[in-house]
Amino acid sequence: MSAAAQITLAVVALGITFWVVRLVGLRRLRSKYALLWLVITVPLVPLAVFPAIVDEAGKFFGVNYAPALLFSLSSLLLLGIVIHYSWELSRLESRTRRLGEEIALLNARLDDAERADDGEGET
Amino acid sequence: MSAVAVIPAFNEEAPLGDVLAEIAEIDGLVPVVVDDGSSDGTAGVARNAGVACVRLPFNLGVGGAVRTGLRWALDHGAETVVIIDADGQHDPADVAALLAAIDAGAGLAIGSRFAADAGDYAVGATRRRAMRILNRLVRTTTGFAATDATSGFRAMSRPVVEYLACEYPVEYLADTVEVIILVRRAGHEVVEVPVSMRERAGGVPSARRFRLAFNFLRLLVGIAGGVLVGRRDGGRP
Numbered sequence: 130m131s132a133a134a135q136i137t138l139a140v141v142a143l144g145i146t147f148w149v150v151r152l153v154g155l156r157r158l159r160s161k162y163a164l165l166w167l168v169i170t171v172p173l174v175p176l177a178v179f180p181a182i183v184d185e186a187g188k189f190f191g192v193n194y195a196p197a198l199l200f201s202l203s204s205l206l207l208l209g210i211v212i213h214y215s216w217e218l219s220r221l222e223s224r225t226r227r228l229g230e231e232i233a234l235l236n237a238r239l240d241d242a243e244r245a246d247d248g249e250g251e252t
Numbered sequence: 253m254s255a256v257a258v259i260p261a262f263n264e265e266a267p268l269g270d271v272l273a274e275i276a277e278i279d280g281l282v283p284v285v286v287d288d289g290s291s292d293g294t295a296g297v298a299r300n301a302g303v304a305c306v307r308l309p310f311n312l313g314v315g316g317a318v319r320t321g322l323r324w325a326l327d328h329g330a331e332t333v334v335i336i337d338a339d340g341q342h343d344p345a346d347v348a349a350l351l352a353a354i355d356a357g358a359g360l361a362i363g364s365r366f367a368a369d370a371g372d373y374a375v376g377a378t379r380r381r382a383m384r385i386l387n388r389l390v391r392t393t394t395g396f397a398a399t400d401a402t403s404g405f406r407a408m409s410r411p412v413v414e415y416l417a418c419e420y421p422v423e424y425l426a427d428t429v430e431v432i433i434l435v436r437r438a439g440h441e442v443v444e445v446p447v448s449m450r451e452r453a454g455g456v457p458s459a460r461r462f463r464l465a466f467n468f469l470r471l472l473v474g475i476a477g478g479v480l481v482g483r484r485d486g487g488r489p
């Protein structure tokens with residue numbers, strides 16, 4: 130990897146890390162999601178500085194084209210994140226449905242209560 | 253209404269009755285149970301005791317339940333709020349000392365089971381170590397020498413309740429530890445009051461300690477975010 134590529138990767142990884150942490154501080158991002166992204170960006174920094182790590186890992190796993198290891202790893206991580214999102218979405222969906230039901234039932238109870246009040250007034 | 257006792261409860265039908273009976277003995281303290289989506293008879297126990305019960309439609313976690321309770325307290329004109337666990341671990345006899353600290357001018361008073369003259373309380377080695385790390389975290393970020401940063405037994409003044417009702421971090425650990433940091437940074441005084449905590453009187457202890465590492469990292473990210481933003485805009489909360 131060229132020095133320029135190394136520096137670019139390190140700067141981008143650090144930049145995203147700071148941006149994500151800052152979003153948490155501004156309360157625009159929940160810390161659990163931030164953690165998800167930091168798991169990816171933080172290890173990128175040492176990788177950018179010492180690209181030899183990738184080659185060593187390639188040798189260890191017996192992969193002849195070491196960067197392929199990096200690609201598979203990152204797609205796996207991204208896949209994991211996307212699956213996690215569908216899980217969160219499903220949870221959110223069922224919660225919004227619950228909230229809708231809850232409000233409808235509360236409205237019905239309110240109507241009942243108001244009707245009972247009116248009834249009392251007339252007698 | 254002067255003081256409200258917020259009691260977060262998640263499946264605590266067994267110990268809740270006794271806790272409410274003890275709290276009823278305290279003059280001028282209005283209890284509210286926040287039923288955090290329990291699947292047992294928690295809400296029924298509160299209703300039978302004639303205590304206000306806010307029922308959440310689903311489980312929001314301790315932090316979410318407390319936050320709901322704080323908003324109820326504001327709606328009902330509370331001057332001070334004390335948070336008491338529903339599992340009987342917090343001794344209502346200590347409420348007076350917590351409220352006295354608030355009357356003396358503190359914004360947040362934390363009941364510490366490890367303060368110099370607190371009662372004995374046994375915790376597992378791992379948990380104790382984690383607690384020590386969290387105390388140190390609070391000390392290095394705020395200068396406040398916490399001895400029990402994760403204690404949920406607390407009292408707060410109305411200004412702090414107003415601040416926290418919209419800022420309260422709902423994640424586990426953040427709901428106790430980060431709150432201290434937020435309150436300090438918002439310029440309020442934080443003090444500790446020695447209390448004696450008891451074994452839980454029934455119900456199931458939380459298994460949350462198994463997720464401690466994840467929660468710890470999450471807390472660190474949250475605090476780091478606060479520090480980063482705080483510095484950028486000149487220490488404003």
Ligand SMILES: Nc1nc2c(ncn2[C@@H]2O[C@H](COP(=O)(O)OP(=O)(O)OP(=O)(O)O)[C@@H](O)[C@H]2O)c(=O)[nH]1
Nearest residue numbers: 260261262264288313314317337338339452457458
């Ligand atoms: N575990 C748990 N407790 C909740 C929740 N929502 C509200 N609570 C209440 O929050 C209070 C504190 O919870 P505990 O599980 O006792 O937490 P703890 O005292 O730190 O831990 P233990 O030593 O296991 O008792 C209790 O009154 C619970 O009923 C929730 O989602 N999970």
Ligand SMILES: [Mg+2]
Nearest residue numbers: 337339341452
């Ligand atoms: Mg407890």
